[in-house]
Amino acid sequence: MGAAVATRQIQFREALREAMTEEMRRDKRVFLMGEEVAQYQGAYKVSQGMLDEFGEKRVIDVPISENGFAGLGIGAAMMGLRPIIEFMSWSFSLVAADQILNNAPKMLYMSGGQFGCPIVFRGNDGAGGQLGSTHSWAVEGLFANVPGLRIVIPSTPYDAKGLLKTAIRCNDPVFFLESERMLGNKGPVPEEEYLIPFGQADIKRAGGDCTLVSFGRPVHFCLEAAEKLAEEGIECEVIDGRTIRPLDMDTIIESIRKTNYCVVVDQSWPFGSVASEVATQIYERAMDHLDNRVYRVCSDDVPAPYSKTLEQAMLPNPGKIIKAVKQAMYLE
Amino acid sequence: MTMTDPQAVSQPVERVSAKTRLKWLRDMMLIREFELRTMQAYQEAKIGGFCHVYIGQEACAVGCIAATNPDDPVITAYRDHGHALARGMESRYAMAEMFGKIGGCAKGKGGSMHLFDKRTHFYGGHAIVGGQTPLGAGLAFATRYENEVLGEGKKRVTLCFLGDGALNQGALHEAMNLCTILELPCIYVVENNRYSMGTSIERGTSMADDLSTKAAAYGMPYFQADGMDVCAVYNVMKRVVDRMRSEQRPAFVEINTYRYKGHSMSDPQKYRTKDEVSEYEASDPIRRLADALIAAGALNEDGFKELNQSVRDEVRDAIKWAEQSPEPDPAADLYSDVVTEPFGEYGPTSLPEMCDHEPGDVPESP
Ligand SMILES: Cc1ncc(C[n+]2csc(CCOP(=O)(O)OP(=O)(O)O)c2C)c(N)n1
Numbered sequence: 001m002g003a004a005v006a007t008r009q010i011q012f013r014e015a016l017r018e019a020m021t022e023e024m025r026r027d028k029r030v031f032l033m034g035e036e037v038a039q040y041q042g043a044y045k046v047s048q049g050m051l052d053e054f055g056e057k058r059v060i061d062v063p064i065s066e067n068g069f070a071g072l073g074i075g076a077a078m079m080g081l082r083p084i085i086e087f088m089s090w091s092f093s094l095v096a097a098d099q100i101l102n103n104a105p106k107m108l109y110m111s112g113g114q115f116g117c118p119i120v121f122r123g124n125d126g127a128g129g130q131l132g133s134t135h136s137w138a139v140e141g142l143f144a145n146v147p148g149l150r151i152v153i154p155s156t157p158y159d160a161k162g163l164l165k166t167a168i169r170c171n172d173p174v175f176f177l178e179s180e181r182m183l184g185n186k187g188p189v190p191e192e193e194y195l196i197p198f199g200q201a202d203i204k205r206a207g208g209d210c211t212l213v214s215f216g217r218p219v220h221f222c223l224e225a226a227e228k229l230a231e232e233g234i235e236c237e238v239i240d241g242r243t244i245r246p247l248d249m250d251t252i253i254e255s256i257r258k259t260n261y262c263v264v265v266d267q268s269w270p271f272g273s274v275a276s277e278v279a280t281q282i283y284e285r286a287m288d289h290l291d292n293r294v295y296r297v298c299s300d301d302v303p304a305p306y307s308k309t310l311e312q313a314m315l316p317n318p319g320k321i322i323k324a325v326k327q328a329m330y331l332e
Numbered sequence: 333m334t335m336t337d338p339q340a341v342s343q344p345v346e347r348v349s350a351k352t353r354l355k356w357l358r359d360m361m362l363i364r365e366f367e368l369r370t371m372q373a374y375q376e377a378k379i380g381g382f383c384h385v386y387i388g389q390e391a392c393a394v395g396c397i398a399a400t401n402p403d404d405p406v407i408t409a410y411r412d413h414g415h416a417l418a419r420g421m422e423s424r425y426a427m428a429e430m431f432g433k434i435g436g437c438a439k440g441k442g443g444s445m446h447l448f449d450k451r452t453h454f455y456g457g458h459a460i461v462g463g464q465t466p467l468g469a470g471l472a473f474a475t476r477y478e479n480e481v482l483g484e485g486k487k488r489v490t491l492c493f494l495g496d497g498a499l500n501q502g503a504l505h506e507a508m509n510l511c512t513i514l515e516l517p518c519i520y521v522v523e524n525n526r527y528s529m530g531t532s533i534e535r536g537t538s539m540a541d542d543l544s545t546k547a548a549a550y551g552m553p554y555f556q557a558d559g560m561d562v563c564a565v566y567n568v569m570k571r572v573v574d575r576m577r578s579e580q581r582p583a584f585v586e587i588n589t590y591r592y593k594g595h596s597m598s599d600p601q602k603y604r605t606k607d608e609v610s611e612y613e614a615s616d617p618i619r620r621l622a623d624a625l626i627a628a629g630a631l632n633e634d635g636f637k638e639l640n641q642s643v644r645d646e647v648r649d650a651i652k653w654a655e656q657s658p659e660p661d662p663a664a665d666l667y668s669d670v671v672t673e674p675f676g677e678y679g680p681t682s683l684p685e686m687c688d689h690e691p692g693d694v695p696e697s698p
């Protein structure tokens with residue numbers, strides 16, 4: 001991991017804030033817009049203090065009008081500004097589906113290369129807080145189907161900062177998926193500037209027995225599972241994809257060449273999911289290196305329930321991952 | 333022509349009996365007690381997720397719903413406990429839902445923001461801001477269709493509640509336009525508590541000081557009521573409901589109210605002053621009606637205490653019932669209610685236990 005020399009520990013939300021702040025200092029065309037981002041200091045305190053530093057012309061509160069302000073951001077991006085549009089939750093981005101799916105990722109293509117759309121949409125993604133089905137969307141499976149956009153889904157503060165800086169400098173629309181469950185997580189982040197390129201997976205744990213591929217928060221469930229499996233002598237290699245589009249299949253396939261087994265862990269619903277795509281690409285490129293089929297651990301194929309018992313049963317967790325690894329390795 | 337119609341609301345409404353007003357008082361007190369105990373249960377981690385209480389706004393739900401017929405559809409946003417109770421859902425089913433238990437009104441699948449009760453024509457709490465407003469148009473469409481196409485022979489109106497924050501969502505504006513051109517009897521009731529989270533209405537909404545303009549844009553009559561006075565809310569709403577029932581077209585009502593507590597359970601409330609909150613608390617709708625009933629000789633302090641005790645007992649029972657209700661069973665309940673006709677791994681659907689009983693007719697608590 002690139003963060004080996006860092007000693008400073010900061011929260012995920014601070015890492016996001018630093019990325020935005022540094023990029024806003026660097027480039028006056030970058031601005032932040034969203035519900036409660038300015039005066040309230042961020043519904044989840046990600047933008048705390050940014051109004052003070054940049055003023056209300058660059059840190060802009062807007063009312064609950066996702067379709068309106070997402071589209072506004074896209075229009076501004078067509079003019080060459082570099083908006084960061086915060087969705088309090090990606091669940092609310094569905095109100096703006098036409099803008100973010102029809103306009104942002106297709107503008108360049110439809111205009112024959114004339115109008116790009118350098119915009120970042122960011123906010124909380126995924127279930128786990130007992131918010132019920134309207135508020136518990138994991139949008140990665142849904143949106144990964146759309147050509148023309150980038151999907152970034154970091155699991156650590158270090159990755160979050162480096163990837164968000166890259167996202168803000170990217171000339172195409174970026175969907176940046178955070179998790180409310182992780183905003184308070186701390187991790188090492190160096191003082192010096194760094195950027196993390198898109199399409200480079202990170203091996204969060206090395207191992208030779210089974211490859212675990214995941215994205216975002218479930219990476220931590222994989223690490224927990226790997227820890228437990230190691231006690232039984234099974235060494236998993238945990239690959240954090242970090243970006244879904246582009247998808248770093250090379251790193252995944254290299255690992256499978258070594259382990260010959262693979263489990264993909266993904267918090268989207270299984271049908272046509274990110275995990276399905278990863279599995280398919282593995283079959284297309286590395287069938288000969290597999291000693292078993294690829295196993296998937298996804299959320300259950302039901303709307304997210306409110307009850308804690310049901311919600312926990314629905315989401316990927318270390319227990320399910322351990323089971324899948326053992327099945328994949330013919331141990332169960 | 334201005335669509336504002338002060339004439340219609342200044343006419344005297346038929347006298348409301350003391351008995352009815354005592355019922356309103358108890359309904360409001362029940363909601364208040366329910367919400368206080370909800371906050372407590374949330375702090376004790378018996379309730380999870382997002383939870384928004386209705387304290388301060390009780391007169392809105394109670395006064396509005398009192399003006400409807402029991403089979404008029406009602407739909408609202410996520411701050412929905414008060415509406416569910418005012419509509420007649422027993423507190424135990426609402427509480428059990430928030431406890432995530434199988435006895436909840438949605439078997440623990442919906443939670444605080446998504447309460448539903450088919451028996452009382454309560455079409456739900458809806459947690460995407462503005463999301464319920466086209467549904468309101470659809471409910472109104474269906475009542476009109478049932479009446480005119482299916483020959484039900486009954487005119488109904490729909491109450492669609494929304495917060496001031498939803499005024500800024502496109503969905504509302506599309507829905508209002510549809511209601512007017514299709515002549516749908518949907519009454520949009522804006523509970524203007526001045527804030528959407530930390531955004532005051534002045535910061536978030538154009539023409540905030542004159543919301544009649546929103547109604548005028550869609551050719552709807554506009555009405556306004558003091559939401560800190562349940563009788564005032566009823567007086568206005570009774571007129572509106574009766575008129576829209578007969579005319580079968582939409583209306584827009586602004587009710588001026590205030591939420592005493594934070595937006596949700598985690599809100600430092602830096603956007604408003606303590607003085608502002610106390611000012612509204614001083615015109616508390618419960619105290620106001622109790623005082624009026626006492627002044628009219630319809631209630632005394634002892635009677636008030638008895639009412640207090642009775643709502644406490646009811647909510648205590650609701651909590652006990654919620655605690656004793658079983659957890660949903662993932663094996664049986666995770667894959668049920670996804671579809672009506674089982675296929676693949678999906679199990680059957682069924683009504684919650686609540687629907688075994690008529691509203692108001694619940695078995696004794698254990
Ligand atoms: C589409 C959407 N955007 C944002 C949110 C987050 N959110 C929940 S409630 C709320 C404020 C709504 O205020 P208002 O409509 O005035 O209702 P009140 O809370 O005052 O009852 C916000 C921003 C949401 N639930 N849905």
Ligand SMILES: [Mg+2]
Nearest residue numbers: 495496527528
């Ligand atoms: Mg409000």
